[in-house]
Amino acid sequence: MSGYYFVTMAALVLTAFFISRARAGRLIKGGVGQLHSLPNYHGLFAASAVFVPMLVIYAVGAPLLERFAETQALSFFGTDAASDALHRNATLRDIQNLVAGQYTGTPADALLEAARTLKSTLWWGNALIYGVGVLAGLLAIGLSVGRVSAAFRARNHFERLVVVVLLLCAAVAVLTTIGIVFSVLYETIRFFFDPSLKGRPTVTEFLFGTEWNPQAAMRADQGDIKTAYGFIPLLTGTLLITLIAIVVAGPLGLFSAIYLSEYATGRFRAWAKPVLEILAGIPTVVLGFFAALTVAPLIRGWGAYFGLDVASESALAAGLVMGMMIIPFISSLSDDVINSVPQSLRDGAYAMGATKSETIKQVVLPAALPGIVSAFMLAISRAIGETMIVVMAAGLAANLTFNPLDAVTTITVQIKTILVGDQEFDSAKTLAAFALGFVLFFVTLVLNIIALTIVRRYREEYD
Amino acid sequence: MHTMVDKHADAVVHAKVAVGLPTPKVSAKDVNVYYGEKRALQDVSVDIPDRGVMAFIGPSGCGKSTFLRCINRMNDTIPICRVTGKITIDDRDIYDPKLDVVQLRARVGMVFQKPNPFPKSIYENVAYGPRIHGLSHSKADLDEIVQSSLEKAGLWNEVKDRLNDSGTGMSGGQQQRLCIARAIAVNPEVILMDEPCSALDPIATARIEELIEQLRKNFCIIIVTHSMQQAARVSQRTAFFHLGSLVEEGVTTEIFTNPKDKRTQDYITGRFG
Ligand SMILES: Nc1ncnc2c1ncn2[C@@H]1O[C@H](COP(=O)(O)OP(=O)(O)OP(=O)(O)O)[C@@H](O)[C@H]1O
Numbered sequence A: 001m002s003g004y005y006f007v008t009m010a011a012l013v014l015t016a017f018f019i020s021r022a023r024a025g026r027l028i029k030g031g032v033g034q035l036h037s038l039p040n041y042h043g044l045f046a047a048s049a050v051f052v053p054m055l056v057i058y059a060v061g062a063p064l065l066e067r068f069a070e071t072q073a074l075s076f077f078g079t080d081a082a083s084d085a086l087h088r089n090a091t092l093r094d095i096q097n098l099v100a101g102q103y104t105g106t107p108a109d110a111l112l113e114a115a116r117t118l119k120s121t122l123w124w125g126n127a128l129i130y131g132v133g134v135l136a137g138l139l140a141i142g143l144s145v146g147r148v149s150a151a152f153r154a155r156n157h158f159e160r161l162v163v164v165v166l167l168l169c170a171a172v173a174v175l176t177t178i179g180i181v182f183s184v185l186y187e188t189i190r191f192f193f194d195p196s197l198k199g200r201p202t203v204t205e206f207l208f209g210t211e212w213n214p215q216a217a218m219r220a221d222q223g224d225i226k227t228a229y230g231f232i233p234l235l236t237g238t239l240l241i242t243l244i245a246i247v248v249a250g251p252l253g254l255f256s257a258i259y260l261s262e263y264a265t266g267r268f269r270a271w272a273k274p275v276l277e278i279l280a281g282i283p284t285v286v287l288g289f290f291a292a293l294t295v296a297p298l299i300r301g302w303g304a305y306f307g308l309d310v311a312s313e314s315a316l317a318a319g320l321v322m323g324m325m326i327i328p329f330i331s332s333l334s335d336d337v338i339n340s341v342p343q344s345l346r347d348g349a350y351a352m353g354a355t356k357s358e359t360i361k362q363v364v365l366p367a368a369l370p371g372i373v374s375a376f377m378l379a380i381s382r383a384i385g386e387t388m389i390v391v392m393a394a395g396l397a398a399n400l401t402f403n404p405l406d407a408v409t410t411i412t413v414q415i416k417t418i419l420v421g422d423q424e425f426d427s428a429k430t431l432a433a434f435a436l437g438f439v440l441f442f443v444t445l446v447l448n449i450i451a452l453t454i455v456r457r458y459r460e461e462y463d
Numbered sequence B: 001m002h003t004m005v006d007k008h009a010d011a012v013v014h015a016k017v018a019v020g021l022p023t024p025k026v027s028a029k030d031v032n033v034y035y036g037e038k039r040a041l042q043d044v045s046v047d048i049p050d051r052g053v054m055a056f057i058g059p060s061g062c063g064k065s066t067f068l069r070c071i072n073r074m075n076d077t078i079p080i081c082r083v084t085g086k087i088t089i090d091d092r093d094i095y096d097p098k099l100d101v102v103q104l105r106a107r108v109g110m111v112f113q114k115p116n117p118f119p120k121s122i123y124e125n126v127a128y129g130p131r132i133h134g135l136s137h138s139k140a141d142l143d144e145i146v147q148s149s150l151e152k153a154g155l156w157n158e159v160k161d162r163l164n165d166s167g168t169g170m171s172g173g174q175q176q177r178l179c180i181a182r183a184i185a186v187n188p189e190v191i192l193m194d195e196p197c198s199a200l201d202p203i204a205t206a207r208i209e210e211l212i213e214q215l216r217k218n219f220c221i222i223i224v225t226h227s228m229q230q231a232a233r234v235s236q237r238t239a240f241f242h243l244g245s246l247v248e249e250g251v252t253t254e255i256f257t258n259p260k261d262k263r264t265q266d267y268i269t270g271r272f273g
């Protein structure tokens, strides 16, 4: 049914477009200047005048009809079918199966009746929607074609519509974000304050506790292991690994960007840049086992050589590989930013007698700094959010340590560990994932705000 | 070809004798410039005296900027560019491999067509040159250099209360004077200006011209301009370029009132270009 509707709609939209455009085109005698809007805009205006109402009619009508038809069908059953959600859904499924011809067994009379009603209500309803829609479309064609005249401001009307569409798109993105934040926030609040949850921590215990051990809840009978939701070890683990990653990737990425944009020949640049970007495309799982199977044993070997005791899963291994992962972010973005610094600034410095490296240090990099800071922030956000590499290379042990040679764990890894497998969503342990998610979100938010402030302050000073 | 060069050399000698030219500050001999295969300048020879303004005029694309950029070796920054011939400043070959281009550029300042202050404070813009060339030994030294440069550029009174504001936040004319201040802060001997007023309105232009009038007492200034009036107003000598060669060079009033070459005459009377 909806297929017909949309085909008709497309036909009407095209008709409106071509009729209006042709009419507007015929108005041109001599020069385009006499017409306020170009013929294309008249066409687009008419097309949208058909498209919008028809879409709205369908978008409103179809769900309404469905609800109505279902109520009609359910009226053949007792009141409990209407009130009890479980019962109601089962009945509806039966009816629908019957309509689709997939019902097994012999249906009861009421069910047959209900199916017939559902079918016919849907049919008539769809016909009604179709009729109303086509009518509205034809009406819109009539009206909009009638409005085609030299003075009609079709362009302004159409452009206003475009603005509305753009606004709606922006609104969807913003609302989704808000929705995600609130659903996480809701579960987080449940985690802390729902009295029916056993073993939930207080906010202070969570934020300042130095022990993380959610699994113990499973083994309450063992008694000697206490459940703990102290989030500090996860935070330090996350920060430690991110720090190692950025210490590795920051200089490497920035310096390679400087080399690529300022020193490299065109030929070298032409193949080096794509190669760097391939590095960004390596799945993190692959990087993860590279970390676990290649880098970690290497570090262990070196550690043994220097007489250091290195855990087989170490923060260092995870951090190093994560650093490799984010190098392309930093180098590629910084390279773009450095390239966009105007040549006239470089010429100014050269003409003052600055050497190439002085020019880069004192003129190019400061001018590119806001962009470079955002590149770093993006890379840091990636590092904080990365899970796979850490799972494979840094382990699950929530150690509160700043020693890069120890095993640590991160916020994301714990979220993953808690939620893997079948879980009921009403134990403190599962809800802890939401609290972690919320904190993670908060940490990245704060980092972004800091970055934005740095960039803004810098801009105010210089630009 | 041969006779043409000879005739040209004659003309230069002739001009020298006629005005009693002192030893030139900048002297070019048979300069050719190539961009890849393309020859942008052919056998340019000219002597430029100290303490005065020399104007380069000519139609677009004739090689004025190219020649100007030879004098502080800015063409080195263009990989495909090749310069042959000899250019001397105070009788020293500036393309001598032993000569350090950094020192050359400290002696030969440049102001560009579009004002290009660094995205730093006004103070830092002017202090930039003295800093990289180690001209100041203390903060007070530097302050003084900055102040005197801004004064010479006629900008001090306008900016003395906001030295820490951004250099890019000023008007186009102020930015261009800031660039001039930046160039003279290292106390160069020669200042090259490539159409310094083409992005400015008449009032800002008049200020820059006044400034050039002041500066010529202490510097050797070479200016590229598309405005014949400007060349006539600010310069003492003028060189006319056409299709990569230097057609005629001499005292400005002579060039404008009594050009020897037909092409010069056509250009200044507005018949082409
Ligand atoms: N970077 C470059 N690469 C290749 N060719 C160049 C380059 N710069 C200049 N040219 C060429 O050299 C010739 C002279 O250019 P130049 O910029 O010196 O002219 P101009 O006299 O300054 O012109 P205008 O008055 O328009 O500034 C032109 O034909 C130009 O195309």
Ligand SMILES: [Mg+2]
Pocket: B064, B065, B066, B194
């Ligand atoms: Mg030029």
